Amino acid sequence: MSTMLIALKRSSWFRTKYLLFAAIGLMLAYVIPHDESFLVHPKDPLWNHYEPFKWWLLPHGIAGACALLLGPMQFSDRLRDRFRRLHRVAGRIYVAGVFVAAPLGFYIQYFEERLGDPRSFSIAAAADAALWVITTGIALVFVLKGKVQEHRQWMTRSFAVALVFLEVRVIGGVGGWENLDVHANETIVWACLAFSTLSADLVLQWQNLWRSPSAVRRHSRASRQPTLEAPVEQHMLAVQEESSETSR
Numbered sequence: 001m002s003t004m005l006i007a008l009k010r011s012s013w014f015r016t017k018y019l020l021f022a023a024i025g026l027m028l029a030y031v032i033p034h035d036e037s038f039l040v041h042p043k044d045p046l047w048n049h050y051e052p053f054k055w056w057l058l059p060h061g062i063a064g065a066c067a068l069l070l071g072p073m074q075f076s077d078r079l080r081d082r083f084r085r086l087h088r089v090a091g092r093i094y095v096a097g098v099f100v101a102a103p104l105g106f107y108i109q110y111f112e113e114r115l116g117d118p119r120s121f122s123i124a125a126a127a128d129a130a131l132w133v134i135t136t137g138i139a140l141v142f143v144l145k146g147k148v149q150e151h152r153q154w155m156t157r158s159f160a161v162a163l164v165f166l167e168v169r170v171i172g173g174v175g176g177w178e179n180l181d182v183h184a185n186e187t188i189v190w191a192c193l194a195f196s197t198l199s200a201d202l203v204l205q206w207q208n209l210w211r212s213p214s215a216v217r218r219h220s221r222a223s224r225q226p227t228l229e230a231p232v233e234q235h236m237l238a239v240q241e242e243s244s245e246t247s248r
Helices: 002-035 046-075 077-082 084-115 119-144 148-162 164-175 182-209 213-247
Strands: none
Touching: 002 046, 002 164, 046 077, 046 084, 046 148, 046 164, 077 084, 084 119, 084 148, 119 148, 119 182, 148 164, 148 182, 164 182
8 A cells, every 4th residue: 555655656746747847848839939930030120139249149049048958857867867977968068058048148138238128127137147057056066065965956946047038938928018118028037037946946845745755764764874873882882891891
């Protein structure tokens, strides 16, 4: 009965994870033709807008696309267990993509102030870039120190911030708010950014809720091990002292 319960919990978590991945796929399927179709149409009027900073936009777009596409691979247990080297390479590319895309995204938004965008939008872009870099940097530090569990948690937060790029475009496009003034888009950015880390922690708490009891017991035994070693050593010392006194 307990084995069946554990299996049900695991399958429930797997279904939830795949639903999240499916939602990300749907957002990509909407954003690419709706917002990025100009990339394959050289005569699209948007090129006139991007012309002044197109050479900054190119590395930003490539690095950001690498991070968005490789991010979900970091959460695949099968890929991590079977192809560890691929997992590490994909993780390094993700981190590099974040460290390139985030500051360039802020610079591009700051550049657009010359085209009429308000300074407040640049502040929102700076907050987005800073949060993305900080969460990714903390995840990198933890994995370098060998703390895998903390690394996964901060990678989840990092990817949640990365999804702000998709969420802003989906909300603006589906809701029709992208046709309003720039302040409407700025409000969407702030709302998605505020919800990003909260949504990541909700996912992490949901994962802990459905974690199998065996994993919890292994973790608890590992945490109790140092406290059990001390009494054993004290007992051995006491036995040695008694034997020495008896021999005398």
